[in-house]
Amino acid sequence: MNEPLLRFDTVSKTFGSETGGVRAARSVNFALHSGRALAIVGESGSGKTTCARMAMLEYLPTSGRVLFKGEPTAGRRGRDLATYRQAVQMIFQDPFASLNPAHTIAYHLKRTLRLHRPDIRSADLDAAVFEQLAGVKLDPAIVAPKYPHELSGGQRQRVNIARALAARPQVLVADEPTSMLDVSVRLGVLNLLNEMKAARNLGLLYITHDIATARYVAEDIAVMYSGQIVEWGDCGAVIDNPQHPYTKLLLSAVPDPACRFSDAASRIDPGAVEAVRRIAAKDQSEVVTAGENHFVLAV
Amino acid sequence: MSDALLSVRNLTIDYIGAETDFRAVDDVSFDVAPGEVFGLAGESGCGKSTIAFAVSRLHGPPALIRKGSEIRLAGRDVLGLDKRALADFRWREVAMVFQSAMNSLNPVLRIEEQFYDVLRTHTGCTRKEARDRTAEMLTLVDIRPERMRDYPHQFSGGMRQRIVIAICMALDPKLVVMDEPTTALDVVVQREILQRIDELRRQRGFSVLFITHDLGLMVQFCDRIGVMLSGRMVEQGPSEAIFRTPRHDYTKRLWASFPSLKGGVLG
Numbered sequence: 001m002n003e004p005l006l007r008f009d010t011v012s013k014t015f016g017s018e019t020g021g022v023r024a025a026r027s028v029n030f031a032l033h034s035g036r037a038l039a040i041v042g043e044s045g046s047g048k049t050t051c052a053r054m055a056m057l058e059y060l061p062t063s064g065r066v067l068f069k070g071e072p073t074a075g076r077r078g079r080d081l082a083t084y085r086q087a088v089q090m091i092f093q094d095p096f097a098s099l100n101p102a103h104t105i106a107y108h109l110k111r112t113l114r115l116h117r118p119d120i121r122s123a124d125l126d127a128a129v130f131e132q133l134a135g136v137k138l139d140p141a142i143v144a145p146k147y148p149h150e151l152s153g154g155q156r157q158r159v160n161i162a163r164a165l166a167a168r169p170q171v172l173v174a175d176e177p178t179s180m181l182d183v184s185v186r187l188g189v190l191n192l193l194n195e196m197k198a199a200r201n202l203g204l205l206y207i208t209h210d211i212a213t214a215r216y217v218a219e220d221i222a223v224m225y226s227g228q229i230v231e232w233g234d235c236g237a238v239i240d241n242p243q244h245p246y247t248k249l250l251l252s253a254v255p256d257p258a259c260r261f262s263d264a265a266s267r268i269d270p271g272a273v274e275a276v277r278r279i280a281a282k283d284q285s286e287v288v289t290a291g292e293n294h295f296v297l298a299v
Numbered sequence: 300m301s302d303a304l305l306s307v308r309n310l311t312i313d314y315i316g317a318e319t320d321f322r323a324v325d326d327v328s329f330d331v332a333p334g335e336v337f338g339l340a341g342e343s344g345c346g347k348s349t350i351a352f353a354v355s356r357l358h359g360p361p362a363l364i365r366k367g368s369e370i371r372l373a374g375r376d377v378l379g380l381d382k383r384a385l386a387d388f389r390w391r392e393v394a395m396v397f398q399s400a401m402n403s404l405n406p407v408l409r410i411e412e413q414f415y416d417v418l419r420t421h422t423g424c425t426r427k428e429a430r431d432r433t434a435e436m437l438t439l440v441d442i443r444p445e446r447m448r449d450y451p452h453q454f455s456g457g458m459r460q461r462i463v464i465a466i467c468m469a470l471d472p473k474l475v476v477m478d479e480p481t482t483a484l485d486v487v488v489q490r491e492i493l494q495r496i497d498e499l500r501r502q503r504g505f506s507v508l509f510i511t512h513d514l515g516l517m518v519q520f521c522d523r524i525g526v527m528l529s530g531r532m533v534e535q536g537p538s539e540a541i542f543r544t545p546r547h548d549y550t551k552r553l554w555a556s557f558p559s560l561k562g563g564v565l566g
Contacts (some may be wrong), residue, residue, distance in 0.1 A: 043487065043488075044456075182512070183512050183514075184342055187555075189556075210435055211560065212559060215559075215560060215562055236562070239560060240425075250486065250487060251560065253487040253489070253518055255486070255516035256515060256519065256560070258542075260538070261519050262497070266519075268490055270441060270495075273487060
């Protein structure tokens with residue numbers, strides 16, 4: 001495949017001291033390509049958000065490199081950093097906390113446009129705001145003059161997407177973009193992300209704890225546990241034919257209306273859960289190839 | 300049904316506003332049999348938590364339960380309980396677990412102390428008796444009894460949630476109301492906890508009123524389900540039927556909002 005937009009090359013991140021600290025990311029490798037979505041799936045504390053923040057250059061890796069189009073991102077300053085921030089935009093989990101309550105929606109979008117789109121003249125800003133809102137299927141005339149508290153969670157998340165897209169990014173990092181939304185509006189937001197990815201050839205880094213939505217959104221998947229990516233590759237291949245004990249455990253715990261708790265066969269053995277956690281937490285660098293685009297850490 | 304443990308009839312609850320009232324629960328009726336797990340499904344704002352509050356008599360102004368509403372637990376008129384009867388009714392008859400229950404433990408008290416609090420208030424037991432009961436209850440939720448000497452911050456979120464469930468069951472209540480009890484937890488931990496509750500209710504025979512927005516999870520855990528939409532219960536039936544043959548259009552649409560592991564959506 002051609003040069004990835006974003007690549008993590010043996011990236012590790014330790015919080016606290018080098019020896020006794022928390023190893024939030026351990027030798028993480030992945031590549032995000034344009035026009036594709038990569039889902040990083042893991043439970044809380046697995047390191048998925050740490051990876052998202054390193055992709056945003058909010059955290060610097062303790063070791064390893066984050067590469068953007070083959071260029072190292074470490075040490076970017078001034079205009080270099082601004083260019084990166086324009087090219088890599090983020091959508092946050094909490095649609096209620098990520099908009100400024102004191103400003104209108106139009107203000108939020110104008111600010112992004114002024115910062116990242118010097119090609120748009122001041123006189124054309126209003127029209128550009130309308131265009132961005134229409135792009136995420138919000139009625140611009142209604143939404144633009146409103147304040148965040150006047151919108152629903154789903155509408156706010158669409159505004160966040162519009163704001164991110166207004167910078168004309170190449171990469172979109174979405175950290176649990178739907179986990180705080182009502183179930184009936186979640187798919188709409190995910191569909192929107194997918195449409196935007198296809199229409200603008202974006203690379204979408206989709207961070208989630210919900211492996212079923214990962215399948216819905218992403219072509220590629222990386223399953224994280226305890227800072228390590230334990231299994232990765234084609235989303236369908238990994239989910240249909242999981243190899244790592246943690247991936248198997250995770251998949252067996254996903255709510256499935258077809259298997260009842262009263263059915264003994266569908267139960268998880270709590271003793272086995274501990275064993276899997278111990279295996280998955282071990283440092284492991286040996287990789288086994290499970291299929292054409294399907295890899296798993298040796299156990 | 301006369302043999303129901305919990306019987307809710309024509310429950311109507313308004314939130315009283317300055318100009319207009321908001322009808323949060325509109326003429327809802329359902330029964331929960333002894334030992335049964337009954338699920339209330341629906342999105343935020345549909346009234347499911349308001350029902351949970353009313354059943355445990357935790358509602359307060361501006362919520363107003365309209366005349367004609369009836370909630371009976373084991374034959375007792377819940378809405379008519381006076382203060383004294385209410386104190387006895389809570390924990391002994393009905394216990395509650397909420398989404399953020401794991402944060403409801405007192406951070407400066409040892410776990411043991413928090414069990415003692417509940418047990419002494421309701422049974423007047425001694426320290427020694429309370430300690431034995433605590434050990435028994437912690438074992439039930441797969442936590443080593445010697446950890447009763449620890450403080451809440453020494454446990455993970457899932458363990459804290461299990462501790463709250465253990466406290467809830469310490470007085471052998473007839474009904475446990477669980478409002479999104481595992482929503483803040485990871486799926487593996489969620490499964491471990493709910494599986495355990497499922498075993499316990501089979502052993503001990505309590506009923507569960509289970510509330511979640513996750514329909515898939517609800518079908519796995521519940522015997523019967525009521526689907527709520529803007530205060531009304533639009534469909535009620537056995538879990539299998541809600542999953543395989545949903546009748547109401549809203550139930551069908553709700554299913555279609557859940558992505559499936561096999562690709563596409565569940566509905």
